[in-house]
Amino acid sequence: MLTTVVEKLKAQFPNSILGVREFRGETTVHVKKEDILNVCAFLRNDEAGLFNYCSDICGADAYTPENRFEIIYNLYSLSYKHRIRLKVFVDEADLHCPSVISVWPGANWPERETYDMFGIIFDGHDDLRRMYMPEEFEYFPLRKDFPMMGVPDSIPLPRK
Amino acid sequence: MGLEHALGDTALTTTIDSAINWCRKNSLWPMPLGISCCGIEMMAFAMPRFDVARFGAEVFRFSPRQADLLIVAGTTTYKMATVVRKIYDQMPDPKWVIAMGACTSSGGMYRTYSVVQGIDQFLPVDIYVAGCPPRPDNLLHALLMIQEKIQRGESRSTPMTVAAERQEQQLLQIQGINNN
Numbered sequence: 133m134l135t136t137v138v139e140k141l142k143a144q145f146p147n148s149i150l151g152v153r154e155f156r157g158e159t160t161v162h163v164k165k166e167d168i169l170n171v172c173a174f175l176r177n178d179e180a181g182l183f184n185y186c187s188d189i190c191g192a193d194a195y196t197p198e199n200r201f202e203i204i205y206n207l208y209s210l211s212y213k214h215r216i217r218l219k220v221f222v223d224e225a226d227l228h229c230p231s232v233i234s235v236w237p238g239a240n241w242p243e244r245e246t247y248d249m250f251g252i253i254f255d256g257h258d259d260l261r262r263m264y265m266p267e268e269f270e271y272f273p274l275r276k277d278f279p280m281m282g283v284p285d286s287i288p289l290p291r292k
Numbered sequence: 293m294g295l296e297h298a299l300g301d302t303a304l305t306t307t308i309d310s311a312i313n314w315c316r317k318n319s320l321w322p323m324p325l326g327i328s329c330c331g332i333e334m335m336a337f338a339m340p341r342f343d344v345a346r347f348g349a350e351v352f353r354f355s356p357r358q359a360d361l362l363i364v365a366g367t368t369t370y371k372m373a374t375v376v377r378k379i380y381d382q383m384p385d386p387k388w389v390i391a392m393g394a395c396t397s398s399g400g401m402y403r404t405y406s407v408v409q410g411i412d413q414f415l416p417v418d419i420y421v422a423g424c425p426p427r428p429d430n431l432l433h434a435l436l437m438i439q440e441k442i443q444r445g446e447s448r449s450t451p452m453t454v455a456a457e458r459q460e461q462q463l464l465q466i467q468g469i470n471n472n
Contacts, residue, residue, distance in 0.1 A: 264406070266371055273405055282405025287370040290377035290414045 323359030328366030
């Protein structure tokens with residue numbers, strides 16, 4: 133079932149699929165950043181795919197000079213009970229990425245979490261506030277260059 | 293009490309103090325602040341098997357304005373710290389604080405950017421309870437220690453303005469000594 137989805141995806145978007153990896157029965161598709169919204173809409177509505185449930189969106193920091201960040205979309209089809217994983221590279225110089233909340237409204241909070249932890253800005257997101265950290269916090273904690281114990285005095289404590 | 297000002301430390305006032313402290317220690321009203329897994333053990337501490345009612349502290353109040361013992365039971369994050377402090381500030385004097393469990397006392401296993409490494413950074417703590425989470429017996433022991441403290445007439449909850457004034461005076465004294 134999943135091979136037909138990937139084949140259809142390749143036929144539909146020949147220029148935006150950068151690579152397909154298969155590992156232990158899990159399919160990962162690398163997608164061009166600019167086309168992620170179209171790819172997601174296609175996977176959501178396609179007869180063979182029908183990925184109607186966006187189970188998680190998260191980020192990763194490879195700490196490389198190019199393509200430093202990765203956004204990972206884990207999709208699931210409630211009808212066919214199959215999964216697919218999409219990956220998008222985000223460069224440090226341009227932290228913008230199209231938001232997919234128009235495809236899955238449930239992507240709202242996962243995208244906010246990715247913004248909170250990695251500082252990736254989702255264009256088109258209607259409520260891009262921090263998820264866990266205080267609103268006035270200036271850093272992005274899951275980046276590799278953030279110290280584990282935090283920046284001293286970056287979050288104010290009440291007066292003793 | 294006010295009587296001390298009129299009578300000084302006479303046998304009458306010290307006996308009254310002792311009697312009042314005895315009443316206080318046997319009718320503590322805890323404010324349960326179960327903010328993570330320690331909260332479950334704190335519930336067991338109130339339930340019949342361990343039965344905190346034996347020590348007169350069974351009236352758990354969910355309003356800080358009616359409580360005089362704050363049990364902070366759980367991981368305190370930086371975001372939660374202001375809330376904990378606000379609850380503490382709303383409690384009437386005299387008041388006591390138990391830091392229950394490793395996270396509350398020292399950050400515990402959460403040695404990370406989001407967790408306060410010990411609530412004594414922003415609260416005066418009377419008793420620390422070890423354990424992750426501590427057994428209810430352990431918390432009962434802390435309660436008994438608080439009772440001893442109350443009987444001795446001790447509390448760390450000196451109003452902040454008074455404490456600040458005292459500190460300032462001490463500083464001035466030290467500076468005066470240095471200048472001379």
